[in-house]
Structure formats: C-alpha cells, structure tokens
Amino acid sequence: MLIGIVVGNVWATRKEDSLNGLKLMVVQRLDLAHNKLAESFVAVDCVGAGIGERVLITTGSSARKALYNQESPVDAAIVGILDQEEMMGKKPESD
Amino acid sequence: MLIGIVVGNVWATRKEDSLNGLKLMVVQRLDLAHNKLAESFVAVDCVGAGIGERVLITTGSSARKALYNQESPVDAAIVGILDQEEMMGKKPESD
Amino acid sequence: MLIGIVVGNVWATRKEDSLNGLKLMVVQRLDLAHNKLAESFVAVDCVGAGIGERVLITTGSSARKALYNQESPVDAAIVGILDQEEMMGKKPESD
Amino acid sequence: MLIGIVVGNVWATRKEDSLNGLKLMVVQRLDLAHNKLAESFVAVDCVGAGIGERVLITTGSSARKALYNQESPVDAAIVGILDQEEMMGKKPESD
Amino acid sequence: MLIGIVVGNVWATRKEDSLNGLKLMVVQRLDLAHNKLAESFVAVDCVGAGIGERVLITTGSSARKALYNQESPVDAAIVGILDQEEMMGKKPESD
Numbered sequence: 001m002l003i004g005i006v007v008g009n010v011w012a013t014r015k016e017d018s019l020n021g022l023k024l025m026v027v028q029r030l031d032l033a034h035n036k037l038a039e040s041f042v043a044v045d046c047v048g049a050g051i052g053e054r055v056l057i058t059t060g061s062s063a064r065k066a067l068y069n070q071e072s073p074v075d076a077a078i079v080g081i082l083d084q085e086e087m088m089g090k091k092p093e094s095d
Numbered sequence: 096m097l098i099g100i101v102v103g104n105v106w107a108t109r110k111e112d113s114l115n116g117l118k119l120m121v122v123q124r125l126d127l128a129h130n131k132l133a134e135s136f137v138a139v140d141c142v143g144a145g146i147g148e149r150v151l152i153t154t155g156s157s158a159r160k161a162l163y164n165q166e167s168p169v170d171a172a173i174v175g176i177l178d179q180e181e182m183m184g185k186k187p188e189s190d
Numbered sequence: 191m192l193i194g195i196v197v198g199n200v201w202a203t204r205k206e207d208s209l210n211g212l213k214l215m216v217v218q219r220l221d222l223a224h225n226k227l228a229e230s231f232v233a234v235d236c237v238g239a240g241i242g243e244r245v246l247i248t249t250g251s252s253a254r255k256a257l258y259n260q261e262s263p264v265d266a267a268i269v270g271i272l273d274q275e276e277m278m279g280k281k282p283e284s285d
Numbered sequence: 286m287l288i289g290i291v292v293g294n295v296w297a298t299r300k301e302d303s304l305n306g307l308k309l310m311v312v313q314r315l316d317l318a319h320n321k322l323a324e325s326f327v328a329v330d331c332v333g334a335g336i337g338e339r340v341l342i343t344t345g346s347s348a349r350k351a352l353y354n355q356e357s358p359v360d361a362a363i364v365g366i367l368d369q370e371e372m373m374g375k376k377p378e379s380d
Numbered sequence: 381m382l383i384g385i386v387v388g389n390v391w392a393t394r395k396e397d398s399l400n401g402l403k404l405m406v407v408q409r410l411d412l413a414h415n416k417l418a419e420s421f422v423a424v425d426c427v428g429a430g431i432g433e434r435v436l437i438t439t440g441s442s443a444r445k446a447l448y449n450q451e452s453p454v455d456a457a458i459v460g461i462l463d464q465e466e467m468m469g470k471k472p473e474s475d
C-alpha cells in the first residue's frame with residue numbers, strides 16, 4: 001500500500017453510475033520523511049479522511065475490496081488514516 | 096484513478112472483436128496544477144468525453160467494471176468528466 | 191491501453207506449454223508524436239500485426255481476455271493495429 | 286516479487302475493518318547490491334519480519350493470496366525473509 | 381511480458397508455505413540491445429532457467445497461471461528461455 005497526504009477533492013457530474021455517492025479525494029504520495037512526491041492520483045475515501053491527513057492507500061483490483069459495491073470501476077481506495085509510526089533509528093511518532 | 100486530459104482519438108480497423116463499437120481516446124496525464132505530463136495512453140470512453148475535457152481514468156482490471164462487456168481486453172477506461180475541484184490552500188474551482 | 195510499434199519477434203524453445211503457438215512480438219512504446227520511448231516489452235499478437243506496424247497493447251490481467259486460452263500466463267497482448275488518429279490541434283491522419 | 290528492507294511500522298486507528306490485526310510494515314526497496322532505493326511502500330507482514338530484515342514482497346492482487354482473509358484490501362505482502370543468496374560472479378552469501 | 385537475464389538465486393527459510401519448493405531467481409531487466417537495466421526483481425522459475433540465461437517473465441496476477449498451485453502469492457514467473465530473435469533492421473539471431 002502507498003502512504004500519501006490528502007490534498008483535495010474532485011467532483012464529476014457526468015460519471016459512471018456506480019461511482020455515485022463515493023468521495024473522490026486527490027492524494028499526493030509522500031516519501032519516508034513525509035515530503036510530498038510529484039505523483040498524485042485520485043482515491044475513493046473509505047474511512048472518512050480529510051484534507052491534510054496522512055493516509056494509507058490500496059491500489060489495483062485490491063482497492064475494490066474496500067468498497068460496498070465491489071463492481072465499481074475503482075483502482076485506488078483510502079483504507080486507513082495514519083496516526084502513529086515507528087521508523088528505524090527514530091523515536092516512535094504520533095500524528 | 097488518474098486525472099488526465101483527452102487529446103485525441105485513435106481507430107483500428109483490424110482489432111479484437113470485443114473492442115468493436117468502443118470509443119478509443121488518447122489521454123495525457125495531468126499534474127495537480129493541470130500541467131500535461133509526458134505519460135499518455137489510450138482509454139475507452141464510458142461517459143461521452145470530448146477532446147480537451149479533463150477526465151477521471153480507471154486502469155487495470157478495474158477498468159473492465161465500467162464496460163458493458165466485461166470480457167473485453169481493456170485496461171483503461173474514462174469513468175468521469177471532472178467539473179469541480181477543491182485543492183488544499185486554493186478556492187474551490189469549477190471547469 | 192498503450193500505443194507502441196512492433197520492432198521484432200522472439201522465440202523460446204523451452205517455454206510454458208500454454209504459450210505454444212502464440213506469436214511473441216517485441217514492442218517499443220511510442221509517445222504522442224510517434225517517437226520511440228525507451229520502454230520495450232513482449233506482447234502476444236492477437237490481430238496479425240507485422241514488424242513496423244503501430245499497435246494498441248492491453249497489459250495486465252485484461253490482456254488474457256484477448257486470448258483463446260485465458261489460462262495462459264500472458265500479461266500483454268496486441269489487440270489492434272492503429273490506422274487512423276485525430277489529435278488535438280492536428281488534421282486527422284491515416285497510417 | 287520485490288526485494289526490500291523493513292524500515293518501520295505504521296498504525297492507523299481509523300482503518301478498514303478487515304485490516305484489523307494485520308501488521309503494517311514500511312518497506313524500502315533494495316537494489317542488487319543491497320543499496321536502498323527511493324521507493325518505499327507499506328506491506329502486510331505474513332512471516333514475522335522485523336525492522337532491518339531483508340524481505341521478499343509480493344504486490345498486486347497476488348498479495349492477497351498470502352492473507353488469511355483474502356477479501357482484505359491489501360496490495361503488498363511480505364512473504365519471505367531472505368537469508369541466503371547466490372549472485373552471478375559472487376560467492377554465495379548468507380545473511 | 382518482460383525480457384530479462386537471470387543473475388542469481390535467493391532463498392528464504394522463513395516464508396509463505398505455498399512458496400515451498402519454488403525456485404526464486406533474481407532477474408535483471410534488459411533493453412532491446414541486451415544491456416542490463418537498473419530494474420531487478422525476483423521471479424519463480426517455471427522452465428528450468430539457469431543463471432546467465434535470457435528469459436521471458438510474466439508479471440502480475442497472470443504470473444500465477446504458470447504455477448502448479450495458482451493460490452501462491454506470486455507476482456512474477458519465468459515462462460520462457462529466449463533462444464532466437466528477429467529485430468527490425470537486424471539479421472535474425474540465435475542465443
């Protein structure tokens with residue numbers, strides 16, 4: 001799974017029916033030091049994430065396993081809001 | 096899912112039968128500031144997108160979930176036309 | 191799906207049985223201006239493509255949908271031979 | 286599969302239910318000479334790996350095959366702890 | 381599918397049970413001129429490949445189609461040993 005930060009929301013009036021009601025959030029990938037990377041993409045929020053929160057994102061067909069309707073054409077889902085980490089050589093941190 | 100802009104159409108007289116009738120659009124990826132990135136690919140249009148429109152693209156096996164015939168050899172589908180966005184630190188925008 | 195040009199064929203006497211009879215073509219990816227990119231890979235030809243032809247390639251598990259035997263370990267398939275395109279700001283072209 | 290080194294753990298109090306009880310480890314990819322690469326991601330530990338260990342990681346839908354609950358939205362799993370290798374032109378090594 | 385060269389073997393005493401008995405080979409990707417690229421990964425050998433041989437590798441869920449036990453958490457498999465190629469503008473070659 002990828003670590004990213006939520007940087008926005010997008011809306012599409014004309015979209016696939018099965019995407020109706022899903023929150024489409026723009027996520028930017030983070031490196032290990034929490035710096036933003038260039039890579040960004042859209043993920044369906046499954047855990048009530050907000051803009052600015054550090055999140056865990058599942059991509060590919062596995063993303064659909066986080067959805068109520070697993071027949072939706074979704075390839076990225078926010079599956080966790082990160083609030084604690086322990087990294088090699090650093091004191092455990094909490095967001 | 097990826098954010099891109101539709102930049103063209105391609106046609107293939109000789110192609111897999113199950114691709115018949117599908118609109119094959121050339122999409123170029125956009126970054127968060129709506130700049131075109133080098134990466135381009137072909138996606139099946141599922142929502143009536145036109146050239147120049149900013150679109151939401153699902154890739155991988157999940158793309159087939161947007162198709163009437165999910166047995167088609169398709170790995171990218173346009174599933175939304177983006178018309179509104181709200182980005183961290185910027186006023187919400189509409190296309 | 192990706193746009194590429196067929197640049198060769200490869201053969202493997204010792205290979206997975208279910209690959210027998212499949213034409214393994216070497217494809218090089220093209221950018222929007224039809225320039226060759228560094229990325230190359232092997233795809234199973236499903237439409238009778240020849241060396242030098244511009245082709246449409248499906249990758250991932252969706253590629254198997256183009257095969258007679260969908261149980262073959264194949265992750266890329268040539269599913270169309272491109273013969274016409276219309277790009278933003280350019281007159282429609284035919285190959 | 287990818288070769289990486291475990292560099293940390295992350296926790297998410299708010300997360301997908303089916304991720305409960307799974308150990309989420311931060312992994313950094315290694316090159317052939319065991320140098321750390323920039324790419325890092327989160328994988329579910331399935332073999333009792335610890336921080337600093339060199340591990341084998343399966344990604345994509347295949348990662349779910351390593352889980353007790355294959356319906357979890359997981360796209361990366363640690364499936365082995367590497368303890369021996371033999372590389373072209375070098376004496377076999379054990380970790 | 382990718383073209384690569386086998387550059388080594390890895391072993392993991394502690395690993396997923398369903399990986400037992402599978403030969404884990406380290407593969408480095410090759411470009412069209414047979415030069416080694418930086419990208420390396422581990423693939424399960426399904427055709428008796430040896431170190432130094434040029435091989436065909438299937439990745440993603442399609443890789444599992446080459447395995448006896450398709451429930452194994454495997455995302456890359458060696459499915460052919462390349463012994464002949466014909467490239468645009470070059471005389472056909474045999475390894």
